[in-house]
Amino acid sequence: MKAWPLAVAALLLAIGADAVADSHLLDFSPAERAAIVAHGPWPPAPVADPSHRAFADPAAAALGQRLFFDLSLSASGRVSCASCHLPGQAFQDGRAVAQGQGQGARNTPSLLDVAGQRWFGWGGSADSLWAASLRALRDPTEMGGDEAALQRRLGREPALGAVPAGDARLAAAAKALAAFQAGLVSARTAFDGFRDAMARGDDAAAARYPLAAQRGARLFIGRGRCSLCHAGPRFSHGEFADIGLPFFLPGGSVDPGRHAGLQDLLTSPFNRLGPHADDAGASAVATRHLRREHRHFGEFRVPGLRGLRQTAPYFHAGSAATLADVVQHYSALDVDRLHADGERILVPLRLSADEAADLVAFLESLSP
Ligand code: HEC
Ligand code: HEC
Structure with missing residues (x-):
C-alpha cells in the first residue's frame, strides 16, 4: 500500500x-x-562606430585587452579597469558604489553588450565607447591623478609611442580599450x-x-x-x-544625473564633434542636437x-x-x-x- x-x-x-x-x-x-x-x-548583429576606425580591428582589441588588465595605467599602480569591471562577474564589481583609488558615488555597470549603447555612463557623459573608456584613466577616484606618468606609460606601448603625446595618445589608448570591449557580448x-x-x-x-x-x-x-x-x-x-x-548621496550632496552628464559631454574634447573622432563629426548628429535643460536633472x-x-x-x-x-x-x-x-x-x-x-x-x- x-x-x-x-x-x-x-x-x-x-x-x-x-x-x-x-x-x-x-x-x-x-x-x-x-x-x-x-x-x-x-x-544582435555586430555594431560599428564610425568615429572609431579600428572598432572591429583584432590587433587593436588585443592591445586593449592588455591595457584593460594593466595596473600600471593607474596613478597608484594598484587599480586597473578589471579591478572594477571583473571579467568573472559580468565585468562589474558587485559593490553598491565603485571603489578605486578613492570612493566613487556610482554603481559600476557591467560591460557586457556595452558596444550597442548610444550614450555611456549613468548620466550620459560620453557619446562613444572610446570616450567612456578614457574617463576612468583620468578620474582620481578611479585610476587617474598623474597625467604625465600616464603619458609616459602609454608612450612605451609600441603601437602608441608613435602617436603624439597628449590628448591624441589618450584617445588612441581609449580606442584600443573600446575595441576590446566591442567583443563583450552576453x-x-x-x-x-x-x-x-x-x-x-x-x-x-x-x-x-x-x-x-x-x-x-x-x-x-x-x-x-x-x-x-x-x-x-x-x-x-x-x-x-x-x-x-x-538623488541624494551619502553626506547630503546630490547626483544630478543627465544634467551633469550633458555638461561633461558637451564640453569634452573627446566627444564626437571633437578633433579625435575618426569621421570628422559625421556621426555626431545626435550630439550636435543636445541641449541641457532643467528636466534632465535626476534623469539616469x-x-x-x-x-x-x-x-x-x-x-x-x-x-x-x-x-x-x-x-x-x-x-x-x-x-x-x-x-x-x-x-x-x-x-x-x-x-x-x-x-x-x-x-x-x-x-x-x-x-x-
Ligand atoms: C573604480 C572603479 C572603476 C574602474 C577602475 C574603471 N571603471 Fe569603468 N565604470 C565605473 C563606474 C562607476 C562607471 C559609471 C560611471 C558613470 O556613470 O559616470 C563606469 C563606466 C564605464 C563605462 C560606461 C559603461 C556604460 O554602461 O555606459 C565604460 C565603457 C567603462 N567604465 C570602461 C572602463 C575602462 C576601459 C576602464 C579602465 C581604463 C574602467 N572602466 C575602469 C567604475 C570603474
Ligand atoms: C520611464 C522609463 C522606465 C520604465 C517605464 C521602467 N524603467 Fe526600469 N529603469 C529606468 C531607469 C532610468 C533606470 C535606472 C534608474 C537609476 O538607477 O537611477 C531603471 C532601472 C531598472 C532596473 C535596474 C537595472 C540595473 O542594472 O541597475 C531594473 C531591474 C528595472 N529598471 C526594471 C524595470 C521594470 C520591471 C519595470 C516595469 C515595472 C521598469 N523597469 C519600468 C527606466 C524605466
Whole structure:
C-alpha cells in the first residue's frame, strides 16, 4: 500500500515537478506575441562606430585587452579597469558604489553588450565607447591623478609611442580599450529560447518557458509598461528617464544625473564633434542636437536588463539589493518624486505578492 505513492513521487521527481507544472503556454494575444518578439533576436548583429576606425580591428582589441588588465595605467599602480569591471562577474564589481583609488558615488555597470549603447555612463557623459573608456584613466577616484606618468606609460606601448603625446595618445589608448570591449557580448538566455519559439510559431517549445516567467513577461509588456523604456533586444531604449529614486548621496550632496552628464559631454574634447573622432563629426548628429535643460536633472540612463542575476546591487547608486527590491520600487512608486514635466509613464503598480514574484522570475530569465 505504501509503495505506490512513493513510486509516483519518485517518477515526478525524475521528470522534474517544474516541467510537469509548467508545460503550458498562456493565451498570449497577437499584440502580446508581437511585443515579446520585439525583445529579440539575440545576439544582435555586430555594431560599428564610425568615429572609431579600428572598432572591429583584432590587433587593436588585443592591445586593449592588455591595457584593460594593466595596473600600471593607474596613478597608484594598484587599480586597473578589471579591478572594477571583473571579467568573472559580468565585468562589474558587485559593490553598491565603485571603489578605486578613492570612493566613487556610482554603481559600476557591467560591460557586457556595452558596444550597442548610444550614450555611456549613468548620466550620459560620453557619446562613444572610446570616450567612456578614457574617463576612468583620468578620474582620481578611479585610476587617474598623474597625467604625465600616464603619458609616459602609454608612450612605451609600441603601437602608441608613435602617436603624439597628449590628448591624441589618450584617445588612441581609449580606442584600443573600446575595441576590446566591442567583443563583450552576453550569452543567450531562457527568455531568448521562448522569444524565438514564439517568433516561429512553435507554441510547444514556447510552453517550456516557466509559467511564472510567462506571467511576468505579460506584466512587463502590459500593465507594468516596463517595455516602454526597457525596449528591444537589449531591454533599453538607450535614453534617459527619471524613475523617482532619491538623488541624494551619502553626506547630503546630490547626483544630478543627465544634467551633469550633458555638461561633461558637451564640453569634452573627446566627444564626437571633437578633433579625435575618426569621421570628422559625421556621426555626431545626435550630439550636435543636445541641449541641457532643467528636466534632465535626476534623469539616469535606462539600463539594459540582460544578465541581472550577476549584477546586483541595482540602480545608479546600488540602492536596491535585490530584484525584489527593484520591483517593490515600481510597485510602491512615490509619484511626487517624479518630474512634473515630461511624459507620465510611471504609476505605482500596486502588485500583489504573486505578481511581484512573477516579474522577478521574468527578470531572472533574462540571464544566462
Ligand atoms: C573604480 C572603479 C572603476 C574602474 C577602475 C574603471 N571603471 Fe569603468 N565604470 C565605473 C563606474 C562607476 C562607471 C559609471 C560611471 C558613470 O556613470 O559616470 C563606469 C563606466 C564605464 C563605462 C560606461 C559603461 C556604460 O554602461 O555606459 C565604460 C565603457 C567603462 N567604465 C570602461 C572602463 C575602462 C576601459 C576602464 C579602465 C581604463 C574602467 N572602466 C575602469 C567604475 C570603474
Ligand atoms: C520611464 C522609463 C522606465 C520604465 C517605464 C521602467 N524603467 Fe526600469 N529603469 C529606468 C531607469 C532610468 C533606470 C535606472 C534608474 C537609476 O538607477 O537611477 C531603471 C532601472 C531598472 C532596473 C535596474 C537595472 C540595473 O542594472 O541597475 C531594473 C531591474 C528595472 N529598471 C526594471 C524595470 C521594470 C520591471 C519595470 C516595469 C515595472 C521598469 N523597469 C519600468 C527606466 C524605466
